[in-house]
Amino acid sequence: MENIYPKISVVIPSFNQGSFIEETILSIINQKYPNLELIIIDALSTDSTLKIIKKYFNKINYFVSEKDNGQAHALNKGFKMASGQICSYLNSDDTYIDNILWKIAEQYKKNKFKWIYTDVLFGNSIKNSTYFERRISSFEEFCAIQTIAQQGVFWENNSLKKPWFDENLMYVMDHKFFINLYKNFGKPNYLNITGAFFRIHGNSKTSKFEKILFDERKKIGLEYAELSDNKYQKNKIKLEIKRLDLKIKMHKTYSDMLACKKLTIKIKFFLEMLIIFIKSPFKKRDLFFFGYLKKSIKLLVM
CATH class of the missing domain: 3.90.550.10 (Spore Coat Polysaccharide Biosynthesis Protein SpsA; Chain A)
Known part of the structure; x- marks a missing residue:
C-alpha cells in the first residue's frame, strides 16, 4: 500500500x-x-x-x-x-x-x-x-x-x-x-x-513579536524588488510594501483607540486614521482602510 x-x-x-x-x-x-x-x-x-x-x-x-x-x-x-x-x-x-x-x-x-x-x-x-x-x-x-x-x-x-x-x-x-x-x-x-x-x-x-515579523517581511519584499530586472515589477512590489505599512499603521491606531476610554483621545486617534485613509493611494480598491474607519466611527458613537 x-x-x-x-x-x-x-x-x-x-x-x-x-x-x-x-x-x-x-x-x-x-x-x-x-x-x-x-x-x-x-x-x-x-x-x-x-x-x-x-x-x-x-x-x-x-x-x-x-x-x-x-x-x-x-x-x-x-x-x-x-x-x-x-x-x-x-x-x-x-x-x-x-x-x-x-x-x-x-x-x-x-x-x-x-x-x-x-x-x-x-x-x-x-x-x-x-x-x-x-x-x-x-x-x-x-x-x-x-x-x-x-x-x-x-x-x-x-x-x-x-x-x-x-x-x-x-x-x-x-x-x-x-x-x-x-x-x-x-x-x-x-x-x-x-x-x-x-x-x-x-x-x-x-x-x-508582531512588529519584528512585519519588519522582516518588509525587508525581504524590498530585497526581491531590488533583484527584479522588471521596472514595473520593482515599483509594484515597493507600492505593495507601502500599502502594508499603511495597513499596519491603521491597525495600530485602531487598537490604541479601542483601548482608550477618553472621548477626546479617541477623536485624536480617529483623526489620525482619517489622515492615513486620505493619504492612501489604495482606498479605491481596498476595503481594508474603509472598514477600519467604519469601525472607528462606531467606537466614537458608543
Missing part, C-alpha cells in the same frame, strides 16, 4: 511546547497515512516536551534534541533528512485536520503539483477559531505580505535546492521560501478544504 501513495515528510520544529505538542503529533499519526515520514527537531526543551515525544518513538522516523540556531536552522536540519516526495512542516502548537494527508496525496497523484495550499483555521482553540481563507495574490503583493497560511502548504521535495530556509530570519523564513517557490513555479494549486489549525496563544511567536 505504501507504493500506491506518495511518501509525505512532515517536520515538527520543537521547543518547550509541552502543552500542545502531543496534540500536534496525534493530529499527524492518527490520520493513519500509510507512507508517512515524521521528523521532529527539538532545541533542548526543558518542559514536558521530551517526555511526550518519547511516548511516540515508534511512530517517529527521525528525532534529535540539540541546541540549534533558531527555527529556520531546525527546519533545514529536518528537511535534510526528509526523503518523501511531498514535504510540509507543522509547528509544535499547531495541528492538521483529519484526512488532510490523504487528500494532499490524492491531489499529487492526479496532478504532480510543485506546491499546493489549503484553507486554515486560526484561534486559541478549534472551537473558537476563524477561517483563514485568503487567496493567493499577485507575485508583487505576495512579496509584501504572505497571503496564505504556512500550516496548509505542501510542496514537492525536489522543487528547489536545499537548504530551503534563510537562517538569518527569525519569523518569516516560510514567507521567503514561498516567494522562491512562487518565483520559480508560479501560483500554487489551491485545494478548497480546511487543512490545518493555526493556534494563536500568548507564547506563540506571531502573538509576541
Whole structure:
C-alpha cells in the first residue's frame, strides 16, 4: 500500500511546547497515512516536551534534541533528512485536520503539483477559531505580505535546492521560501478544504513579536524588488510594501483607540486614521482602510 501513495515528510520544529505538542503529533499519526515520514527537531526543551515525544518513538522516523540556531536552522536540519516526495512542516502548537494527508496525496497523484495550499483555521482553540481563507495574490503583493497560511502548504521535495530556509530570519523564513517557490513555479494549486489549525496563544511567536515579523517581511519584499530586472515589477512590489505599512499603521491606531476610554483621545486617534485613509493611494480598491474607519466611527458613537 505504501507504493500506491506518495511518501509525505512532515517536520515538527520543537521547543518547550509541552502543552500542545502531543496534540500536534496525534493530529499527524492518527490520520493513519500509510507512507508517512515524521521528523521532529527539538532545541533542548526543558518542559514536558521530551517526555511526550518519547511516548511516540515508534511512530517517529527521525528525532534529535540539540541546541540549534533558531527555527529556520531546525527546519533545514529536518528537511535534510526528509526523503518523501511531498514535504510540509507543522509547528509544535499547531495541528492538521483529519484526512488532510490523504487528500494532499490524492491531489499529487492526479496532478504532480510543485506546491499546493489549503484553507486554515486560526484561534486559541478549534472551537473558537476563524477561517483563514485568503487567496493567493499577485507575485508583487505576495512579496509584501504572505497571503496564505504556512500550516496548509505542501510542496514537492525536489522543487528547489536545499537548504530551503534563510537562517538569518527569525519569523518569516516560510514567507521567503514561498516567494522562491512562487518565483520559480508560479501560483500554487489551491485545494478548497480546511487543512490545518493555526493556534494563536500568548507564547506563540506571531502573538509576541508582531512588529519584528512585519519588519522582516518588509525587508525581504524590498530585497526581491531590488533583484527584479522588471521596472514595473520593482515599483509594484515597493507600492505593495507601502500599502502594508499603511495597513499596519491603521491597525495600530485602531487598537490604541479601542483601548482608550477618553472621548477626546479617541477623536485624536480617529483623526489620525482619517489622515492615513486620505493619504492612501489604495482606498479605491481596498476595503481594508474603509472598514477600519467604519469601525472607528462606531467606537466614537458608543
